[in-house]
Amino acid sequence: MATAIEVRHLHKVFRIPHEKRNTIFQAFSGILRPTNYETFAVLQDINFSVEEGEMFGIIGENGSGKSTLLKLMTRILIPTGGSVITRNKVTPFLELGVGFNDDFTAAENIQIYGIIMGLTIREIDEKIDEILEFAGLGRFRDTKLSNFSSGMQVRLAFSTAIRTNPKILLLDEVLAVGDMEFQKKCLDVLERFKKEGVTIVFVSHDLDAVKKHCGRAMLLQHGEQVMVGETKEVVARYENQESSVSIKN
């Protein structure tokens, strides 16, 4: 099977200036004093590849670089070193409802969001009822988004996103929201995607979900890749590491 994502020697360094110069005045007044930067290596020498149709998990503590890694894979951020090669279009799903607008109705928001995620206007028109149905919001088609609860907004966003025919899907902690029933619906959709051969990269703290759905996984710690391999072993390693930390404390 072909490789869908290939990550080679990936490095990312953030430069954090000691004093942030944010105005022209500051830039001029500081022209003689060079700015000092604190460099912060978020990711160091990451190497892995994801096969087409595979569901790949990424786990690790908060701040271990998971989200940065996903952003590098979508071209939102530019790597400091190394490369990310993706074959096929990448659909990032880093936050639900990017571009949602409170002043517009559910139907209008589906349009906006769908286009941001790469659908055409015609495709959206065809799918709009289906999307509302799946989100369980059929009755609220013409209700303004500002009247929606946060749960309803998330459902609307997710339902739209999964209708975008993704080839490579990046999911960042999207299951943390929504009630049990909706979570189950989402996982069913992921299973269906897997059957259809969609490549999925799945970042989550829900280790059970990772174990259940991902064939392989990677463990990140402080921006370094600790382990890549069978999900069971990777999760076990992570749990060991966690428990040893808590014993120390």
Next chain:
Amino acid sequence: MSVQHIKELYNYRNLIWILAWVDFKQRYKNSILGYFWSLLEPLLMLSILYVVFSNLMKMQVEYYPLFLLQGIIMWSFFTRTTTGSLLSIVIKPNLVKKVYFPRDILVISSCTTALLMSIFESVVFILFMIIFRIPLSIYIIFIPVIILIFFFMSLGISLALAALHVYYRDLRYIWALVLQVGFFATPIVYPIYALPPALWVLTYNPIAQIIYLARDVTLYSKPPNLASLSYVIIVAFFAICIGYWIFMRREPKFAEDL
């Protein structure tokens, strides 16, 4: 700015359009008068300036109200494109940080919103043209060309402003001052020949040239002056090149620096 980039933009044309359209709709959505606000604003400007300048200063310009209105509509197009675009990157941090698309789309769609608003305002202008029975000439066909040149010139300046504003947040205040000076430095309320000889430099203002080209072909049945037409095309070309150069150099770091 390469052929490949233009292709990519073409693939994202739906996105450009929906962002522009959403912005346009949102501007009037919560007001009772709705879209009519858009018409009232230039009309109010027109009446004030008309009263002041035609009565007090005894300006001798043929079709002065239309002369004035066209100047106002075109100047506000420039104001809207540049101020709207200036903020276009920083007011949508989520779009920059959470999804990928070429970032100049935000600027292009913001300029498109301004264009939509100006086209809408032009309805008033067309009405005035009918009321005043302005004779139309064949030269009116140059209007789309002039608008296109104006659009690209504004887009170039907008790209530079939008990219720089991410790093220099006081730029918007400076730009507001520039625009205020620009309004009076541009022959909007007065004819260009009313400028004292000492201020001859102001005739090189490309926006003044564009406004004059538009007035010539719509109001005065004159062919466009070729010298000033080529002048504004050259300025627009350089504006786009420099604008893109500044924008592309900074674009890769927007997501980190917002």
